[in-house]
Each structure stands twice: as structure tokens, then as C-alpha cells.
Amino acid sequence: MATPSWFSYLTPWLATLALILLSLRLCRRRKLNLPPGPKPWPIIGNLNLVGSLPHQSIHALSRKYGPIMQLKFGSFPVVVASSVEMAKAVLKTNDVIFTDRPKTAAGKYTTYNYSDITWSPYGPYWRQARKICLTELFNAKHLESYQYIRREEMNLFLKRLYVSSGTQIVLKDHLSSLSLNVISRMVFGKKYTEGSGENEIVTPNEFKEMLDELFLLNGVLDIGDSIPWLSFLDLQGYIKRMKALSKKFDRFLEHVLDEHNARREGAEDYVAKDMVDVLLQLSEDPNLEVKLERHGVKAFTQDMIAGGTESSAVTVEWAISELLKKPEILAKATEELDMVIGRERWVEEKDVVSLPYIDSIAKETMRLHPVAPMLVPRVARQDCEIAGYDIPKGTRAFVNVWTIGRDPSLWGNPNEFWPDRFMGKSIDVKGHDFELLPFGAGRRMCPGYPLGIKVIQASLANVLHGFTWKLPNNTTKEDLNMEEIFGLSTPKKYPLEVIAEPRLPLHMYS
Numbered sequence: 433m434a435t436p437s438w439f440s441y442l443t444p445w446l447a448t449l450a451l452i453l454l455s456l457r458l459c460r461r462r463k464l465n466l467p468p469g470p471k472p473w474p475i476i477g478n479l480n481l482v483g484s485l486p487h488q489s490i491h492a493l494s495r496k497y498g499p500i501m502q503l504k505f506g507s508f509p510v511v512v513a514s515s516v517e518m519a520k521a522v523l524k525t526n527d528v529i530f531t532d533r534p535k536t537a538a539g540k541y542t543t544y545n546y547s548d549i550t551w552s553p554y555g556p557y558w559r560q561a562r563k564i565c566l567t568e569l570f571n572a573k574h575l576e577s578y579q580y581i582r583r584e585e586m587n588l589f590l591k592r593l594y595v596s597s598g599t600q601i602v603l604k605d606h607l608s609s610l611s612l613n614v615i616s617r618m619v620f621g622k623k624y625t626e627g628s629g630e631n632e633i634v635t636p637n638e639f640k641e642m643l644d645e646l647f648l649l650n651g652v653l654d655i656g657d658s659i660p661w662l663s664f665l666d667l668q669g670y671i672k673r674m675k676a677l678s679k680k681f682d683r684f685l686e687h688v689l690d691e692h693n694a695r696r697e698g699a700e701d702y703v704a705k706d707m708v709d710v711l712l713q714l715s716e717d718p719n720l721e722v723k724l725e726r727h728g729v730k731a732f733t734q735d736m737i738a739g740g741t742e743s744s745a746v747t748v749e750w751a752i753s754e755l756l757k758k759p760e761i762l763a764k765a766t767e768e769l770d771m772v773i774g775r776e777r778w779v780e781e782k783d784v785v786s787l788p789y790i791d792s793i794a795k796e797t798m799r800l801h802p803v804a805p806m807l808v809p810r811v812a813r814q815d816c817e818i819a820g821y822d823i824p825k826g827t828r829a830f831v832n833v834w835t836i837g838r839d840p841s842l843w844g845n846p847n848e849f850w851p852d853r854f855m856g857k858s859i860d861v862k863g864h865d866f867e868l869l870p871f872g873a874g875r876r877m878c879p880g881y882p883l884g885i886k887v888i889q890a891s892l893a894n895v896l897h898g899f900t901w902k903l904p905n906n907t908t909k910e911d912l913n914m915e916e917i918f919g920l921s922t923p924k925k926y927p928l929e930v931i932a933e934p935r936l937p938l939h940m941y942s
Contacts, residue, residue, distance in 0.1 A: 469502035477504030487805035506658025514835040527874035530810040541674035547731035565879035607745040615740030621706035651919035685730040744887040750801040769897040779893040792854035798870040805834035899932040
């Protein structure tokens with residue numbers, strides 16, 4: 433008869449120990465004072481409560497459960513901050529705790545395995561990326577040096593609108609071309625999307641479609657992100673689309689880097705001419721804490737192009753849509769422009785400080801239609817406490833700025849578009865005033881916001897100053913559809929179609 437092994441003697445003790453540890457863990461969970469929220473279902477958690485517009489679904493839940501709310505998305509706990517105080521608790525008081533990002537399929541497949549600025553995890557690589565953005569790419573001196581590009585592209589944009597005057601146009605197409613051309617010249621040194629024939633890597637329409645797809649896929653609620661053991665099934669087909677999009681972008685970005693490297697070869701003391709040049713030079717810097725690899729350069733480049741194109745085009749389209757529904761506000765805006773600028777020139781960036789009503793229109797648009805309505809999610813790096821509630825390590829945090837922008841305790845008639853509410857007030861979009869956070873706040877705030885706000889203000893002022901706008905055919909302001917599509921950005925579901933008529937002299941566009 434075989435002698436019982438030593439393991440057989442330990443088995444009862446190991447089982448007892450396991451039960452004790454499990455009991456302690458369950459006891460600890462029961463003692464946690466978690467924020468209020470709906471009871472989660474097995475496996476899916478609260479995903480059944482999230483509709484096609486998650487920020488609106490979560491807004492409705494927050495009205496029931498309060499400004500800080502506990503949800504569960506599949507396997508992961510989620511906390512949602514929906515008030516100024518709770519946003520400040522996440523983005524300021526506990527900013528260093530919430531500096532990490534969740535691991536998502538979008539981050540893996542569309543940003544070179546979390547190598548960009550948006551999705552890279554907290555650590556030396558991200559800290560270095562943030563420093564590069566703040567000191568090398570988007571500092572005030574560099575942005576000022578590119579002002580001539582923004583002026584030239586604005587001129588071309590206004591000419592294109594003049595040529596199309598009297599005909600029905602899709603406004604966002606023109607706005608996207610403006611912002612894409614500006615950011616392309618700043619980042620690439622030229623407009624790669626305006627090639628032709630054999631030299632054309634991607635057509636302008638294809639490139640805009642790629643950017644739209646990138647923003648959509650980076651904002652979707654992918655089932656595999658919440659229930660990891662289902663990710664291999666790709667139930668919604670998102671991963672397939674992400675991989676296909678990644679191949680398209682990589683082909684384009686490889687071409688861009690090859691051209692830049694060819695230009696730099698053999699040149700002594702080469703002076704960087706654009707942002708890709710700066711990144712390539714940094715990739716050769718032996719003093720960097722973390723080496724910037726080629727895939728990192730591509731990820732940074734893609735991030736800048738996407739962010740620089742989408743935010744301004746979406747915001748200005750929403751602004752014109754709202755103004756067409758409120759002709760009295762539109763008239764007040766053009767009155768200010770006529771008084772300050774006059775009818776003999778267009779608006780320059782330096783004029784914006786003298787146009788408080790135009791600035792108020794931009795702010796009111798970003799309040800009602802924030803480009804990223806729930807900001808990009810963060811993850812708690814350690815246990816913390818918010819408003820007396822326990823937030824365990826690993827909890828995903830959303831800040832619903834869409835809800836904050838509709839808080840009746842902050843804004844009178846919050847669902848009404850009324851720019852006058854900002855007149856005479858010092859609220860800005862730089863991440864210090866938590867009532868208005870279109871670009872976020874804290875360490876993870878969008879580093880390119882100074883460029884974004886410049887393009888938004890200048891393009892909005894010029895389209896209002898240079899043209900009168902009307903809806904086509906027999907469409908009335910009551911017919912104007914204001915539905916939205918959810919993604920990392922939130923554009924109009926139905927692009928705004930309008931007719932522009934010049935209100936300034938012809939020579940202005942020559």
C-alpha cells in the first residue's frame with residue numbers, strides 16, 4: 433500500500449487557509465463604502481444600461497444616483513464624476529492617482545500598442561511624451577512660429593467658401609480641410625493629402641474617413657475591453673476594423689518618415705522644419721530617459737494629426753448649427769465683428785482678444801457640445817477616497833463633462849444655447865475652471881489645446897465675419913437636426929448642409 437504523500441496531509445490546511453483568505457477578502461469588500469449605483473448583472477455588470485450614446489445614458493443614471501456613481505462594465509469597476517466638485521476630486525485632488533489609462537483594444541491596435549500620448553500608460557515613457565509635447569511641440573514660441581501657416585490656410589479656406597457661395601455645401605468638409613491642412617503643414621511640413629497620380633499616398637477624402645474612423649473606434653465601448661475573455665470573438669467587429677485602419681495609417685506614416693529621413697540624410701547641422709523633424713531628432717537623442725523608437729514617432733504623429741483636425745472642425749460645425757437656430761445671436765456676433773474688425777479685412781488671431789462675444793460663442797458651444805463628452809477614461813493606480821467613498825485600485829474613472837455642462841446649479845436654462853452667460857466672466861478652457869473642461873484638466877489634459885483653441889476661435893470668427901449663412905431649400909431652423917454620434921469625439925449625426933453668401937468685398941478673397 434502506497435504511503436500518502438506529504439501534499440495529502442497539507443490539503444485540508446491549504447483548503448482552510450484559502451477559505452480564510454477568501455472570507456477576509458469578501459469581508460473587506462463588504463466593508464468598502466462604495467459610491468451609490470445600480471446593481472450590476474452577472475458577467476455584463478451595468479453594460480445593459482448603456483445605450484448608443486453612453487454619455488447620455490450615464491447622464492440619466494447620474495441624475496438618479498448622484499454626482500459620483502459606481503458602475504461595473506463587465507469585469508471592471510467604474511466610477512463616474514458628474515459635478516464640478518467630483519471632477520476636481522478626480523482631475524486635481526487625486527490627479528496623480530488617476531494618471532493611468534485602461535488597456536483597451538483601441539490603444540493596442542490603433543496606437544502602436546499604447547505608444548501615443550493619449551493611451552500610453554503612466555510611467556517614464558508617458559512622462560517623457562508629455563514633456564516633449566509641452567516643451568518641444570506645443571510651446572508658445574513654436575506655435576507662434578507657425579502662425580503664418582494658419583494665416584495662409586485661413587486665406588485659402590475663405591477663398592474656397594467664396595467660390596462655393598450660393599451653392600449647398602457640407603460645412604464640416606470645408607472646416608476639416610482647413611484644420612487638416614494647418615496641422616499637416618505644422619506636423620509634416622506639407623499637405624501630403626493633396627498629391628496626385630503616382631505620388632498620392634491617400635486622397636483627402638480617404639484621409640478624412642480614416643480620421644473619422646480613428647475617433648469612432650477610440651471611443652466605442654468594445655465588449656472585449658469590459659469582458660476580456662470574450663475579446664477573441666470580436667463580437668462587434670471593432671477589432672477587425674481597428675487592424676484594418678492601423679494598416680492604412682502605418683502605410684501612410686512610413687512614407688512620411690521615409691521622406692523626412694531622406695531629406696535629413698547627409699545634411700550637416702540640419703534644422704528641424706516641422707514636428708516630424710523634431711521627433712526624428714529626438715529619436716536619435718542618447719540622453720532621453722526612454723528611447724523614442726520609430727513606432728513611437730509614428731504614434732505621436734498620428735495623435736497630433738487626429739487631435740488637431742477633429743476638435744476644431746466639430747466645434748465650429750456645432751457653433752454654426754446653434755447660431756442658425758438663434759438668428760438674434762448670430763446678428764449680435766456679426767455686429768461685434770463689424771464694429772471691431774470692420775468690413776475691409778478678415779479676422780486675425782491677434783484680434784480674438786477684442787472679440788469677447790465670439791469667444792463666448794466658442795465657450796458656449798464647447799459647454800453644450802464638448803468634443804470628448806466623458807473625456808478619455810483614467811484608472812486609479814492605488815486605493816483612494818472621494819467624497820467619503822472608497823475607490824479601489826484599478827477602478828476606471830470617467831468625468832462626464834456633458835453632464836457638468838448641463839448642471840442647472842451652474843447654468844441657468846442649461847439646455848439653451850446662450851453665449852451671453854459667459855460675458856464678463858473669467859471662465860476659460862485651460863483646465864482651471866472645472867465648470868468648462870472641453871480639453872480636460874490635470875496631467876492628462878490635452879497637450880495640444882493651445883493650438884486647438886486658436887483654430888476654433890479664428891475659423892469661427894472668420895466664417896461669421898465673411899459670410900451670411902442660411903439653410904438650403906425650404907429647410908427651417910426647426911427642421912435642423914441636432915442629433916450626435918458618440919466616439920472619442922461627438923460630431924453631428926447628420927452633417928450640416930448650408931449655403932454661404934459673401935458679406936465682405938470681393939478683393940478680400942483675391
